[in-house]
Amino acid sequence: MILIVDDRPENIFALKSTLELNNFKVDSALSGEEALHKILKKNYRLIILDVQMPEMDGFEVAEMILSYSKSKDTPIIFLSAISKEKKFITKGYKAGAIDYITKPVDPDILLLKVASIYAMSEQKEELKKMQLILLEEIEAHKISQRELGAKNEEMQSVMESMPQMAFIINKVGEVEYINKKWIDYIGDVKHFPELHPDNKDTFQNWNAAFKSDKEFSEEVKLKETNSNSYKHFILKIIPVLQNNIIIKWVGTFTDIEQQKIVHELLEHKVEERTSELVKKNEELVAFNYELQQLSWALSHDLKEPVRKILTYANLIKDRYLQDNERALPHFNRIIESSERIASLLNDLLDFSRVPGSIIFEEVSLNEVIKDVISDLEIQIEQRQAVIKIDTLPNIHASANHMRQLFQNLVNNALKFSKPDEIPLINISSYNVGELSFNSKPAVDGKFCRFEILDNGIGFDEKFLDKIFLVFQRLNNNNRAEGTGIGLAIVKKIIEKHHGIITATSKENEGAKFIIVLPVKPN
Amino acid sequence: MALTNILLIDDDKDDQFFFIEDLGKDKNNIICHVADDSLNGLQFIKEKPHPKIIFLDLNMPQMNGFDFLEVVKNEKNVKHIPVVIYTSSNHHTDIKKAEEFKALGILTKPNKLTNISERLDKALGLQFFFYNRNYYNINQ
Numbered sequence: 001m002i003l004i005v006d007d008r009p010e011n012i013f014a015l016k017s018t019l020e021l022n023n024f025k026v027d028s029a030l031s032g033e034e035a036l037h038k039i040l041k042k043n044y045r046l047i048i049l050d051v052q053m054p055e056m057d058g059f060e061v062a063e064m065i066l067s068y069s070k071s072k073d074t075p076i077i078f079l080s081a082i083s084k085e086k087k088f089i090t091k092g093y094k095a096g097a098i099d100y101i102t103k104p105v106d107p108d109i110l111l112l113k114v115a116s117i118y119a120m121s122e123q124k125e126e127l128k129k130m131q132l133i134l135l136e137e138i139e140a141h142k143i144s145q146r147e148l149g150a151k152n153e154e155m156q157s158v159m160e161s162m163p164q165m166a167f168i169i170n171k172v173g174e175v176e177y178i179n180k181k182w183i184d185y186i187g188d189v190k191h192f193p194e195l196h197p198d199n200k201d202t203f204q205n206w207n208a209a210f211k212s213d214k215e216f217s218e219e220v221k222l223k224e225t226n227s228n229s230y231k232h233f234i235l236k237i238i239p240v241l242q243n244n245i246i247i248k249w250v251g252t253f254t255d256i257e258q259q260k261i262v263h264e265l266l267e268h269k270v271e272e273r274t275s276e277l278v279k280k281n282e283e284l285v286a287f288n289y290e291l292q293q294l295s296w297a298l299s300h301d302l303k304e305p306v307r308k309i310l311t312y313a314n315l316i317k318d319r320y321l322q323d324n325e326r327a328l329p330h331f332n333r334i335i336e337s338s339e340r341i342a343s344l345l346n347d348l349l350d351f352s353r354v355p356g357s358i359i360f361e362e363v364s365l366n367e368v369i370k371d372v373i374s375d376l377e378i379q380i381e382q383r384q385a386v387i388k389i390d391t392l393p394n395i396h397a398s399a400n401h402m403r404q405l406f407q408n409l410v411n412n413a414l415k416f417s418k419p420d421e422i423p424l425i426n427i428s429s430y431n432v433g434e435l436s437f438n439s440k441p442a443v444d445g446k447f448c449r450f451e452i453l454d455n456g457i458g459f460d461e462k463f464l465d466k467i468f469l470v471f472q473r474l475n476n477n478n479r480a481e482g483t484g485i486g487l488a489i490v491k492k493i494i495e496k497h498h499g500i501i502t503a504t505s506k507e508n509e510g511a512k513f514i515i516v517l518p519v520k521p522n
Numbered sequence: 523m524a525l526t527n528i529l530l531i532d533d534d535k536d537d538q539f540f541f542i543e544d545l546g547k548d549k550n551n552i553i554c555h556v557a558d559d560s561l562n563g564l565q566f567i568k569e570k571p572h573p574k575i576i577f578l579d580l581n582m583p584q585m586n587g588f589d590f591l592e593v594v595k596n597e598k599n600v601k602h603i604p605v606v607i608y609t610s611s612n613h614h615t616d617i618k619k620a621e622e623f624k625a626l627g628i629l630t631k632p633n634k635l636t637n638i639s640e641r642l643d644k645a646l647g648l649q650f651f652f653y654n655r656n657y658y659n660i661n662q
Contacts, residue, residue, distance in 0.1 A: 303610060304534075304610060307610055307631060307633055308536050310633035310634065311536075311540050311632070311633055311634055311635070312536075314633060314634030314635065315540075315543065315634070315635055318634070318635065339633065342633065400615060400618075
């Protein structure tokens with residue numbers, strides 16, 4: 001809008017009409033005062049000001065207009081019919097006018113001038129607006145910059161407060177930021193920490209992880225600049241994602257020197273202990289072997305003299321003591337005791353003969369049991385025992401040990417039979433799936449379960465763990481023969497064959513021995 | 523009655539005594555030669571007449587019973603002589619080995635005199651089908 005200020009309404013009318021005809025919006029004021037009032041309320045693109053006016057002349061009005069911040073940029077054109085001299089024109093321009101037009105006015109020229117000044121003013125206004133927008137934008141940018149700075153600061157302070165050496169790598173792989181711990185350790189901001197020659201593949205591995213957008217972690221040794229020594233760290237580099245895109249990587253070196261030292265110490269200790277144990281074990285094996293040799297040698301070498309004592313004693317008894325009723329009972333005690341020694345030695349020999357390793361072969365247990373029964377024929381006949389045997393399988397085992405095993409078990413059942421009852425012994429077997437006493441029958445099971453059942457004097461099950469120990473005899477009964485080694489030998493043989501054995505019984509109600517053996521060794 | 527020559531190879535004087543005592547009343551029909559060790563035993567069987575049967579101790583110095591047995595069973599002049607292992611061992615490995623070495627059987631040295639001659643008869647009587655069995659324990 002254009003404001004025309006003139007104290008003469010006819011002048012205003014003429015100019016207003018011309019301008020309105022050319023599509024300008026026009027306002028008017030009849031005095032400087034009115035004009036100033038209007039200017040305060042409205043924005044004008046152009047003010048056309050008459051110079052000669054009563055009260056306030058044009059120059060004064062212009063000065064006022066230009067002193068308002070609101071209107072200071074509004075272009076002013078002076079229009080004068082009287083003050084045509086150079087000094088007035090100069091004053092007009094000095095007062096801030098953009099043009100000074102003297103009357104008479106050529107309406108076309110005036111129109112052109114107004115149009116061009118109007119356009120200029122409009123452009124200026126546009127520019128002003130644009131500038132404002134720009135300023136706002138700059139301000140917003142500044143704020144966001146400040147926020148970013150705060151965020152960065154926050155992150156950096158987090159990184160500074162971390163106990164690790166930390167760094168940030170941008171997406172092209174350049175180090176953007178390192179924390180103080182890094183500088184403290186490396187003493188340098190320009191270089192990546194020096195890795196130990198052992199870690200020669202680290203960068204390559206890292207690069208591979210970097211290229212495939214994957215988190216990277218590796219244990220490394222870093223050189224400490226001050227001490228020139230290497231310490232253990234865990235290098236971990238994780239991608240930072242924004243909208244699923246990696247924008248940077250955050251890396252840390254975590255000091256694990258202490259843990260490493262403790263770990264190494266522990267490892268060393270474990271190694272030490274292990275070697276101690278191995279040594280102890282070797283000693284034990286050697287000692288065990290010696291003991292076995294000793295017990296073998298002892299029983300073997302003692303056997304001969306005992307046998308001779310017995311033979312001579314029997315010879316003396318048979319030849320010279322048959323009529324000596326006083327000496328005979330005492331002499332019988334000598335023979336009985338010697339017989340006991342002989343039988344102890346025999347069992348000890350058997351026990352010490354179960355070696356550390358055994359040779360597995362296919363053994364027909366039917367054949368084995370046949371031999372056992374034939375070996376025990378005399379005892380079986382004496383007690384009139386009834387022995388019922390299932391068809392037994394072939395298994396992979398040591399034939400001698402299997403013979404010894406069943407011999408001892410059958411012998412055991414015979415020994416501990418009730419004196420006033422016919423001993424019944426039942427040997428049965430079936431395959432099972434697992435090495436367990438509870439395993440169910442399985443036709444193709446890899447283990448074989450045996451049961452040796454008798455109707456003898458039995459034992460109290462609270463002694464179960466004792467019956468398989470050497471020299472443990474639960475029956476201090478004279479009727480019960482035996483040395484207390486038989487079941488220990490059985491157990492030893494079972495263990496050598498990687499099997500298990502247990503027994504169930506009640507006193508005076510017979511016993512059942514249960515054995516589970518692998519059909520084949522592993 | 524024809525006299526029977528037999529040979530005992532045993533280094534133990536007591537066992538020699540027991541063996542001879544054990545032959546008992548039959549010892550008049552039997553001539554028991556005694557060798558103190560395997561070498562003497564080998565020397566003895568070089569000459570005829572060969573003993574009808576040899577009783578052989580296992581545990582002897584220099585050349586043990588099995589060494590002796592191996593030599594005898596590989597010597598065509600003497601391998602027909604039946605050899606009974608006479609030992610205090612009753613261990614299965616020894617029995618098995620005796621069988622492998624083609625011994626007639628095993629006689630465990632007893633704790634008392636048992637009238638060996640009865641079993642001697644048994645052993646001599648059974649020698650012809652002995653090899654058809656796994657082993658024959660003449661204790662029984």
